[in-house]
Amino acid sequence: MLELDDVYKSYGEEQVLSGVSFEMDAGDVDVVIGPSGSGKSTMLRCVNRLTEINGGDIYLDGDCITDADTDVNELRKQVGMVFQDFNLFAHLTALGNVTLGLRKVRDMDKATAQEQGYEHLEQVGLLDQADSYPAELSGGQKQRVGIARALAMDPKLLLFDEPTSALDPELVGEVVEVMRDLAAEGITMLVVSHEMGFARSAASDIIFLDDGQIVEHGPPEQLFENPQAARTGEFLSRLETAHEEE
Amino acid sequence: MLELDDVYKSYGEEQVLSGVSFEMDAGDVDVVIGPSGSGKSTMLRCVNRLTEINGGDIYLDGDCITDADTDVNELRKQVGMVFQDFNLFAHLTALGNVTLGLRKVRDMDKATAQEQGYEHLEQVGLLDQADSYPAELSGGQKQRVGIARALAMDPKLLLFDEPTSALDPELVGEVVEVMRDLAAEGITMLVVSHEMGFARSAASDIIFLDDGQIVEHGPPEQLFENPQAARTGEFLSRLETAHEEE
Amino acid sequence: MGTPESTTSGRTLRARAAGLTDQPLTLLTVGVFWTWLVVRWTNDFLLDGALIERNTSFFPVGPFEAAAATLGALAASLGPVGFPVGWLAGFFEFLAASIPYLPQLATGVWATILLTVLGIALGFLIAVPLSVARVYGGSATRLLALGYTELFRGTPLLAQLFVLYFATPLTTIIRELPAVGTGFIPAQAFWVAVIAFMLNSAAYQSEYIRSALNSVPEGQLTAARAIGLSKVDGIRHVVLPQGLRYAIPGWSNELVYLIKYSSLASFITVRELFERTDAIASETYRYTELFVLAGLLYLALVISASLVMEYVEDRVAIPGLGTTSR
Amino acid sequence: FGGGGGDGGDGSTEITAGTAPGFPPFEMKQDGELVGFDIDLLEAVVDETDYTLAGWEEFEFKSLIPALTNENIDVVAAGMTINDERDETIDFTDPYYSSNQAIVVREDGDFSPASLSDLSGRAIGAQKGTTGESTIQSELIEPGNLDESNYNSYGNYVLAVEDLQNGNIDAVVIDEPVAQTFAAQRPVAIAFTYETGENFGFGVRDGDDEFTQALNDGLSTVRDGSTYQDLTNKWFGQQ
Amino acid sequence: MPPFPLQSDWAFVAGNLDLLLAGTGITIGLTAASILLGFLLGFPAGAVEVYSRGPLKRAVESAGVVLRGTPLLVIIILLFFGLSVSSSAFVTATIALGLRSAAYQSQIFRGALQSVDEGQLEAARAIGMGRLQAIRSVVVPQALRRSVPGFQNEFTIVLKDTSIAIVIGLGELLTVGQNLYQGGQSTAALEIFLTVSLIYFVLTFVTNRSLDYVDDHFSIPGGERA
Numbered sequence A, B: 001m002l003e004l005d006d007v008y009k010s011y012g013e014e015q016v017l018s019g020v021s022f023e024m025d026a027g028d029v030d031v032v033i034g035p036s037g038s039g040k041s042t043m044l045r046c047v048n049r050l051t052e053i054n055g056g057d058i059y060l061d062g063d064c065i066t067d068a069d070t071d072v073n074e075l076r077k078q079v080g081m082v083f084q085d086f087n088l089f090a091h092l093t094a095l096g097n098v099t100l101g102l103r104k105v106r107d108m109d110k111a112t113a114q115e116q117g118y119e120h121l122e123q124v125g126l127l128d129q130a131d132s133y134p135a136e137l138s139g140g141q142k143q144r145v146g147i148a149r150a151l152a153m154d155p156k157l158l159l160f161d162e163p164t165s166a167l168d169p170e171l172v173g174e175v176v177e178v179m180r181d182l183a184a185e186g187i188t189m190l191v192v193s194h195e196m197g198f199a200r201s202a203a204s205d206i207i208f209l210d211d212g213q214i215v216e217h218g219p220p221e222q223l224f225e226n227p228q229a230a231r232t233g234e235f236l237s238r239l240e241t242a243h244e245e246e
Numbered sequence C: 001m002g003t004p005e006s007t008t009s010g011r012t013l014r015a016r017a018a019g020l021t022d023q024p025l026t027l028l029t030v031g032v033f034w035t036w037l038v039v040r041w042t043n044d045f046l047l048d049g050a051l052i053e054r055n056t057s058f059f060p061v062g063p064f065e066a067a068a069a070t071l072g073a074l075a076a077s078l079g080p081v082g083f084p085v086g087w088l089a090g091f092f093e094f095l096a097a098s099i100p101y102l103p104q105l106a107t108g109v110w111a112t113i114l115l116t117v118l119g120i121a122l123g124f125l126i127a128v129p130l131s132v133a134r135v136y137g138g139s140a141t142r143l144l145a146l147g148y149t150e151l152f153r154g155t156p157l158l159a160q161l162f163v164l165y166f167a168t169p170l171t172t173i174i175r176e177l178p179a180v181g182t183g184f185i186p187a188q189a190f191w192v193a194v195i196a197f198m199l200n201s202a203a204y205q206s207e208y209i210r211s212a213l214n215s216v217p218e219g220q221l222t223a224a225r226a227i228g229l230s231k232v233d234g235i236r237h238v239v240l241p242q243g244l245r246y247a248i249p250g251w252s253n254e255l256v257y258l259i260k261y262s263s264l265a266s267f268i269t270v271r272e273l274f275e276r277t278d279a280i281a282s283e284t285y286r287y288t289e290l291f292v293l294a295g296l297l298y299l300a301l302v303i304s305a306s307l308v309m310e311y312v313e314d315r316v317a318i319p320g321l322g323t324t325s326r
Numbered sequence D: 001f002g003g004g005g006g007d008g009g010d011g012s013t014e015i016t017a018g019t020a021p022g023f024p025p026f027e028m029k030q031d032g033e034l035v036g037f038d039i040d041l042l043e044a045v046v047d048e049t050d051y052t053l054a055g056w057e058e059f060e061f062k063s064l065i066p067a068l069t070n071e072n073i074d075v076v077a078a079g080m081t082i083n084d085e086r087d088e089t090i091d092f093t094d095p096y097y098s099s100n101q102a103i104v105v106r107e108d109g110d111f112s113p114a115s116l117s118d119l120s121g122r123a124i125g126a127q128k129g130t131t132g133e134s135t136i137q138s139e140l141i142e143p144g145n146l147d148e149s150n151y152n153s154y155g156n157y158v159l160a161v162e163d164l165q166n167g168n169i170d171a172v173v174i175d176e177p178v179a180q181t182f183a184a185q186r187p188v189a190i191a192f193t194y195e196t197g198e199n200f201g202f203g204v205r206d207g208d209d210e211f212t213q214a215l216n217d218g219l220s221t222v223r224d225g226s227t228y229q230d231l232t233n234k235w236f237g238q239q
Numbered sequence E: 001m002p003p004f005p006l007q008s009d010w011a012f013v014a015g016n017l018d019l020l021l022a023g024t025g026i027t028i029g030l031t032a033a034s035i036l037l038g039f040l041l042g043f044p045a046g047a048v049e050v051y052s053r054g055p056l057k058r059a060v061e062s063a064g065v066v067l068r069g070t071p072l073l074v075i076i077i078l079l080f081f082g083l084s085v086s087s088s089a090f091v092t093a094t095i096a097l098g099l100r101s102a103a104y105q106s107q108i109f110r111g112a113l114q115s116v117d118e119g120q121l122e123a124a125r126a127i128g129m130g131r132l133q134a135i136r137s138v139v140v141p142q143a144l145r146r147s148v149p150g151f152q153n154e155f156t157i158v159l160k161d162t163s164i165a166i167v168i169g170l171g172e173l174l175t176v177g178q179n180l181y182q183g184g185q186s187t188a189a190l191e192i193f194l195t196v197s198l199i200y201f202v203l204t205f206v207t208n209r210s211l212d213y214v215d216d217h218f219s220i221p222g223g224e225r226a
């Protein structure tokens, strides 16, 4: 479904990704963890080509999508993205956010787009808020609109970049719930997140990225209970300092 | 040391605090938890009179500090505050942040103020960053400067308003550590925080605030293991949804 | 944030905003312009014409005229393809025509600079309390400050100059002051213009500063008060140092505006750059050349001001303050 | 200039005149209407020719010559003195009025000069681009009798007289008929007149000879009849 | 006729109010035409400064610097007498004011476009929009709302600067006012200036309040006020 093959990426002097390779199958939910600055966001952004890579290849359903002649707009319809800061279109209602892509990218007429828009808002439990503007929504609601907006394009793969880290602790639950539902529906997702609860219960694989390299990659049980690399263990223990005894 | 006696506070029509009463002794560390909008921040801000109350009294070391003739600037020297968003003075270095109060409020000369400033930066482990501007610091470092700034005024009581919730997960640890050290030194602290690890291990008492009222108040073991009110249990379980199985 | 990358991106942002001011050619031109001005002023004002007689240009007209003639002939001989040479000839013709007027214009430039600098600096002293009153004042002071700004921004500067000069006893009062109009100190009309520019630009400056103060996060003042600073001290030591930095780009705009609007002082007989140009033009009828020349001198002043403000902004820059997103 | 001269007038017989109101009684606005001696006179003169006057355009005085050379207008009737500098740029018709410069002072003031040399050391004013200004330049400033900083130039006579009343200047140099009207209306007086022997003429484009000739012919017809005298009586009263 | 009938100064102003109002009409027309021209040129120029690279951007920036750096008085005189762009004073004044305003409006729109969070453009691209389309459907609608305050300022400035058109003889408000007291009928110079100022003040006040209303009307519920 998705394959990264020896991907390199640098910004000027700074090497951000150094030979990243992994594969995921349709229906997989892979969770990426790693310290700040390790290249997690960059890796996601390479997959829908918001950032261009310097070396290696990325394949989606067997097609190399990092060729120069790939139509990036076409690619991005197939790869949805959910942002940490939501990035909802501030001048549009929740429904407007979800339907903009349908109307301007998929060229749907207004009525059909709205119909589909309502469906996706229902999917994330926000039918009631269809006419609210982003500034009128809570963080958790914003993020769910962000998810609905990505789903509306009917993507093969959904990317999530720390979808809950800008949320109040008690609002995290509602977004995690929606993600869990999507996972259960078999939607393929690549998720950067440090929500350990979600990672343990919903992830097919955990990918630990450090300094632009995949240090460890495996199912959650193995990675959490029995980390192979010393760095993985160290990072996990740092993550838990604050939550100890819990 | 600190006593709130039947404190009421409203913003216009909206009743934010409705008869809040509790006491804490010197050396206590009380942790306040509760849903968003329940009045936690408002309660803290009443204690150093960043917000004025509408009813009841607040006593600090036996003096009523909510009298009209209390000198608020004098009071605020005795009650330090650490903010969720740090609120570091953006135009001053770490050292400048710590010494501004010493120089302009305590009227110290520059050399003495700097000497003390360095001491407090050392206390939070930031001597190396004395000359960095806020924008050059990581979140955890910023918050530690915020703590040093409050400590510099040599307050009787320190207020913390969600000091870690704006931090990257792996940076939370360093701030919690500093707070734990302060607790160990016997500094009196009133902390709004949902860091359960810290609450369990360092709190003398937990105060659960809901809808402007204290629903439950007791030592952490009792409150977490055996919540008396249904609402407390419900809130705690919502808090843990995202972290379940951890 | 605060990494070397973000500092450089801040700098490119600013350079972009300034447009031409980062080109070496511009810097060279500005350098030549100021050297000429300073030498001219020193000669005319301080040395009493020791280097060269007042009103006599440093540059001889002859060579430029000769060059223009030669190039003109060359252009003619080249036929239709000679037009770039023709332009060059026109340029030299323009220079030759301009040279005799340069000394008088340099005197006008001096008055323009003095008017602008005094007007903006004195206006600043009013603008800061005015903007603080708008943002932090009680309802009465707020209203008063609002009234002031609306009044001075809502009526033409020309009308303000007129009222102050012809309809108030200001000229009489200033005229009676010792030393006014003698030696270096300009006569009353100049000072009336300075007062008008001060009052008018204070209104505009206060708007820029006000919006900059508003962009200082509220938490900054809260934090200042939380360590025991009074409101006034908090504004003074925390909000203003940040707000004034945010205000620099807008304030620079106002400076540029004032340089150009100082030309209106000619209306009340102040002999600044525009008045000088106009006077020479109405004597010689060489409107086009003279106004192009005046335009170039104003442009040089404006670019110089932008350069100075860029330097100031750079000097007082603090990582993370004002360089992003503006 | 002058290369294409003549095409403004002879292509069609319609001409546009330009003036600068604010110079009573030669030209001014009353109730929104342009009126004055120049206005009536030029209309009478053009009536005597084959041309028709399409209308008037108003400018600042100093903009009139550029407007003329630029073909915005075809003739200037604005109390414009014929002098050499102007003659280099444009042409003039025969003179239609002779005027001297009057030196105007405050009526109640203690300053009563009797000759130009009495003005030295005093602050004096004139309207920019007028004969008054050139008189000050050539008779006072250039010989060194007046410091340049003592001369104030105004966009308009009215402002100069206003400033005289304010006390910022001690004398104004203006065309004599204009000075008389001011003296009649304001607390100012004519101290003395300076004989320049200057003449007003209508300004026309350099090389527009046919048109100039027509205006000159018209002017002599008007002068020979009673019209000219009628207009002088109307606008200069007792003269 | 007596050339100088004596009248009370204020009565004189009142008697000539119709003329002043006619001048006001020209002032309003000139302002509207110039602002419109300024917008039509200034908005694309601002967009070019933000989104384009290379010679086009450099050209737009340089033109902006020159236009912003030269006094309007000089621009008007050059266009009328130097380049003779049109024999109509109204057209020339509109072009001069419009070009100058375009240079300033481009900066207003540049700032507004830049102030829209980069994440907005990114999010639009992430759902498959082309760059141009993303700018048009997501960035521009937000930027236009944010430029209202800057636009208000610019409007006020253009309105008052129409008075400079007096140098090419355009009979707008200030010219009419000057002609009145220079007509020799009255010494009401101060009264005329005060009246003219009042008219300008009313015009700026009314336009600013109307633009406030427009701003309110188009503001995004719950969103920040620019």
Ligand SMILES: Nc1ncnc2c1ncn2[C@@H]1O[C@H](COP(=O)(O)OP(=O)(O)OP(=O)(O)O)[C@@H](O)[C@H]1O
Residues within 6 Å of the ligand: A011, A014, A016, A034, A035, A036, A037, A038, A039, A040, A041, A042, A043, C005
């Ligand atoms: N546009 C850019 N230009 C230059 N450097 C960049 C850019 N984007 C990211 N970087 C750098 O690349 C490195 C990796 O950044 P990235 O955002 O991928 O990390 P991350 O793992 O997502 O971190 P975080 O957990 O903080 O989001 C960092 O050092 C960052 O400074």
Ligand SMILES: Nc1ncnc2c1ncn2[C@@H]1O[C@H](COP(=O)(O)OP(=O)(O)OP(=O)(O)O)[C@@H](O)[C@H]1O
Residues within 6 Å of the ligand: B011, B016, B034, B035, B036, B037, B038, B039, B040, B041, B042, B043
């Ligand atoms: N300055 C204010 N003006 C009006 N209402 C306010 C103000 N500050 C707070 N409120 C209201 O008071 C209530 C309590 O707010 P408070 O910030 O104390 O809650 P909180 O418990 O700290 O919430 P959170 O966890 O989101 O920080 C909220 O409904 C809020 O809208």
Ligand SMILES: [Mg+2]
Residues within 6 Å of the ligand: A040, A041, A042, A161
């Ligand atoms: Mg990231």
Ligand SMILES: [Mg+2]
Residues within 6 Å of the ligand: B040, B041, B042, B161
């Ligand atoms: Mg709070």
